Amino acid sequence: PLIDQHRHQLTVTLPPKPIWLNADASRLEQVVVNLLTNAAKYTQDGGHIWLSLQEEGWDCVLRVRDTGVGIAPELLPRIFDLFTQAERSQDRSQGGLGIGLALVQRLVEMHHGKVEVHSSLGQGSEFVVRLPMLLTAEAQSPSSQTEMTKxxxxxxxxxxxxxxxxxxxxxxxxxxxxxxxxxxxxxxxxxxxxxxxxxxxxxxxxxxxxxxxxxxxxxxxxxxxxxxxxxxxxxxxxxxxxxxxxxxxxxxxxxxxxxxxxxxxxxxxxxxxxxxxxxxxxxxxxx
Incomplete structure (x- = not known):
């Protein structure tokens, strides 16, 4: 709804075949939703948001990129902290509390992955999530599910x-x-x-x-x-x-x-x- 509200163009690029992960689908969905919501908040009306998924080596790599207002250099080291008030927009009504990004980092780390951000003021932002792939579509073992939530x-x-x-x-x-x-x-x-x-x-x-x-x-x-x-x-x-x-x-x-x-x-x-x-x-x- 936020993307439609701001008339953003959303481009989605997916791989030709499925990528298998040892993962909790609902939690990975929350990662994607939070990253897209963050991009929509800080991208001007009519802007562009890209979401892509691909294999890189042994990793599944998710990228969310936007043409938004970008992130100040001094804020980048703290962007995944709780309550970071992102000085990225003159319109504070858009929000900016960084708990959504803190949640992204926590959920990604629970899946033995990592998340990073690349951004410059006025030049948009890109968040990159890297998750280890399964080599085959093997079933998750009970021990792996337990480890994910321990x-x-x-x-x-x-x-x-x-x-x-x-x-x-x-x-x-x-x-x-x-x-x-x-x-x-x-x-x-x-x-x-x-x-x-x-x-x-x-x-x-x-x-x-x-x-x-x-x-x-x-x-x-x-x-x-x-x-x-x-x-x-x-x-x-x-x-x-x-x-x-x-x-x-x-x-x-x-x-x-x-x-x-x-x-x-x-x-x-x-x-x-x-x-x-x-x-x-x-x-x-x-x-």
């Missing part, structure tokens, strides 16, 4: 709180792709209700929430004994020392500044999982 430590219950519905949904998809159970809330009061009902191991909490801000949500959580050991992570655009201190004073365990590297989130979750593994009592909150 994570470090047990699955955690994570509550994502952000008033931007798209941001929360994309982050939830990233976490689910990493093997965790996720619930979402979009304002302060709902976050407290969800925490009481869901009893999460970890909360990823935006600070600028309607109803009650993130600081107040954290303070009220810490007033209840059942939430003393829940790991609460601030997700914010403010990174001064005073901002960090205010977070810790309110009861946050971690303070991540947007754009945040999803690897940092994974490190926090891995630490929580490791502690959960050592927790013997099922009645004790695993942190």
């Amino acid at each position: 994570q470090t430590g047990p699955s955690l219950q994570v509550l994502v709180v952000d008033d931007n519905v798209d941001t929360a949904g994309s982050l939830a998809m990233l976490l689910e792709a990493s093997g965790h159970e996720v619930r979402m809330a979009h304002d302060g009061p709902t976050a407290l209700e969800a925490a009481l009902k869901y009893r999460p191991n970890v909360m990823l909490l935006d600070l600028g929430l309607p109803g009650l801000n993130g600081f107040e949500v954290a303070k009220r959580l810490r007033q209840q004994p059942v939430f003393q050991n829940v790991v609460v992570v601030a997700m914010t655009g403010y990174g001064q020392e005073a901002d960090r201190q205010r977070s810790f004073d309110a009861g946050f365990n971690h303070h991540l500044v947007k754009p945040a590297d999803f690897g940092k989130v994974q490190e926090i979750l891995a630490t929580v999982s490791a502690k959960a593994t050592r927790t013997d009592s099922p009645d004790k909150q695993a942190v």
